[in-house]
Amino acid sequence: MFGITDPYIWGAYAACFLTA
Amino acid sequence: MTDGVNLVIFGAMAVVFAIATAVLGYFGYKNTRNSEQFMLGRNKTSPVIIALSYGATFLSASAIIGFGGQAAVHGMSILWLCFLNLFIGLAVAFIVFGPRTRRLGTKLGASTFADLLGKIYKSKGIRAFTAILIIVMMPIYCAAVLKGAVNSLSVITGLTQYYDVILVILALVVALYVVYGGIIAVMYNDALQAAIMFIGMAVILIFTYAMFGGIASANGQLTNLWGAGVIEQLGTLEGARGWTSFSEFGSSEWMLVVTTFLMGVGIGSLTQPQLVVRFMSAKDDKTLYKSMIIGSVFMLVVVGAAYTVGPLTNIYFADEYGMGSFEYIKSLGLGTDFIIPQFLSEIFSNTTFGDVFISLFLLALISAAISTLSALMHTIGVAGGYDLFTLARGRFSGENKDSQSIRVNRIFTMIMLVVVVVYCYAMPKDIIAKATSVFMGLTAAALLPAFTHALYSKAPNTKAAIASMASGTVTYMFWALFINAGTASFLPICKMLTGSAVLFPGTIMSGMDAMVIALPVSIAAMLVVLLANRNLVRTDAGASDL
Incomplete structure (x- = not known):
């Protein structure tokens, strides 16, 4: 996703947006 | 540093900023008629002011350049701290802790965190312990924030020979409006400073991704850079797997990132005395809930930008010098706290309006530092001038009423500011992120169970x-x-x-x-x-x- 393959990293971005 | 900033442009922006700060400080001074207004300012706060004040206080220069620099070394896994800031520092804080803190504070007539705990537990000992913990430990965090701001300011402007002058000027600016304007001046200035931080960090994030050809392209380049193995010194511990990958479970790198950076700071935010006071400043619960709207956008952009730009600096330094950010900054004799300031001063040095952008970032950095510093100094000042003074007076003269003296608060705040400046000279460099983690970790370990039990x-x-x-x-x-x-x-x-x-x-x-x-x-x-x-x-x- 957006050039990042590690789910533990794009998951962090997703978690940030969902929490906001 | 390769280039100093254009001092004329920065000077002009700083003068406008200083005038705005003085006006808001005067507004606070005019509206501070009694001790309660000095400490809480309850009738002068709106959801926007509380949200921005909470956000700007929560995020110091430590969050932007301290942890941004750590993200440059340890990678995007630091983004989980952005999530924890939002989830624990905002959602849990404003839903689970905020409303009850406000209600109990109003009901018991408490004006500070120590006062609140002391009144809930009906214990002078608990009030004294909390106030002493604040007075002893908070100046360390305070000095780290001040030192971080002065370090980067002196290096970016190229005025390192005026380090001492800059430190004293920053300390005096904070002292003046905290001492005279009380919490009202602190919170209104926080809102101004938050706006500058938001604009500055948003511009930097957009500019950085645009420079590397868009989001997917930049992230892909960062992954490939680690995979190519051209960077010799990484600065990471055993177990790191890349700037766009999480470290190996249980490895030294994993332990450092997860236990110190993520948990220490992520959980520690709940019992920050200077943040708890923000809940007690709200008129009602609705004000607190509304604050979450602006607070979440502010924190997502400011923290997310810092922790994303940090790792991306590796691409630029590798292209320019064949070194990663950690190796390059060490070669300049600087610590990781300087990675983001150095990156910005280089990329903006040859662009149109580059000096304006660098000046804007500097102002954002000063804003981040001053907003946190002012809240910390206010908290330390009232812990001594209100909590301990009330307890000491009760012991010696038998008077059991809370002190209503603004003057004692002001004098104690000034004395503690001198202590903080002394701490600055006694502390080693590269300490910002660690000192933040120590203060937050200690307050969580000492106060979180007692605070939760008190509320529930x-x-x-x-x-x-x-x-x-x-x-x-x-x-x-x-x-x-x-x-x-x-x-x-x-x-x-x-x-x-x-x-x-x-x-x-x-x-x-x-x-x-x-x-x-x-x-x-x-x-x-x-x-x-x-x-x-x-x-x-x-x-x-x-x-x-x-």
């Missing part, structure tokens, strides 16, 4: 709170000074006593942050006393009829 128990148990605070503090200090290699180096007591830097060097324990041990110990101590005293609990206190 119908019969708060004073003995359980004291057991939890004492065991949390002692465990944290012992672990930080004798076991954890990262913190034991600050105050080398273990080395003096045993000859070894820590008691168990090279083991998994030496990489584990003190809070990970001290908080469970503190919770366990509270539960043990609660169970032992189950039949003896007080029935007359706190939240019973809220």
Whole structure:
């Protein structure tokens, strides 16, 4: 996703947006 | 630094900023008629002011350049701290802790965190302990924030020979509006500073991604750079797998990132005395809930931008110098705190309006530092001038009413500011992120169980709170000074006593942050006393009829 393959990293971005 | 900033442009922006600060400081001064307004300013706060003040206080320069620099070394896994800031620092804080803190604070007539805990538990000892913890430990965090701001300011402007002058000027600016304007000046200035931080960080994030050809392209380049193996010195520990990958579970790198950076700071935000006061400043619960709207956008952009730009700096430095950010900044003789300032001063040095952008970033950095500093100084000042002064006066003259003197608060704030400036000269460099983690970790271990119990128990148990605070503090200090290699180096007591830097060097324990041990110990101590005293609990206190 957006050039990042590690789910533990794009998951962090997703978690940030969902929490906001 | 390669280039200094254009001092004329920066000077002009700084003058406008200073005038705005002075106007808001005067507004605070005119509206501070009594001690309650100096400490809480309850009638002058709106959801926007509370949201921006909470956000700007929460995020100091430490969050932007301290942890941004750590993200440049340890990668995007630091983004989980952005999530924790939003989830724990905002959602949990404003839903679980905020409304009850506000209601209990109003009901009991409490004006500070120490005052609130003391009144809920009906214990002068707890009030004194909390106030002393603030007065002893908070200046360390305060000095780290001030030092971080002065370091980067002096290096970016190229005025390193005026380091001392810059430090004293910044301290005086904060002192003037905190001492005279009280919490109203602090919160209105926070809102101005938050706006500058938001614009500055948003511009930097957009500019950085645009420079590397878009989001997917930049992230792909970062992944490939690590995979190519061209960077020799990475600065990471064993177990790191890349700037766009999480480290190997249980490895040294994983322990550092997860226990120190993520948990220490992520959980520690709940018991920050300077943030708890923000809840008590709200008129009603609705104000707090509305604050979450702006607060979440502010924190997402400012923190997310810093932790994303940090890792991306590696692409630029590798292209320009064949080195990663860590190696390059070390080659300049600087610490990781300078990675983001150095990156910005280089990329903006040859662009149109580059000086304006650098000046904007500098102003954002000063804003981040001053907003946190002013809140910390206000908190330290009232812990001494209100809490301890009230307790001391009660002991010597038998008067049991809370002190209503603004003057004592002002004098104590000034004295503590001098102490903070002295601390600045006694502390090692590269300490911002670690000092933040120590202060937040210690307050969490000492106060979080007692604070939660105070808010949610119908019969708060004073003995359980004291057991939890004492065991949390002692465990944290012992672990930080004798076991954890990262913190034991600050105050080398273990080395003096045993000859070894820590008691168990090279083991998994030496990489584990003190809070990970001290908080469970503190919770366990509270539960043990609660169970032992189950039949003896007080029935007359706190939240019973809220």
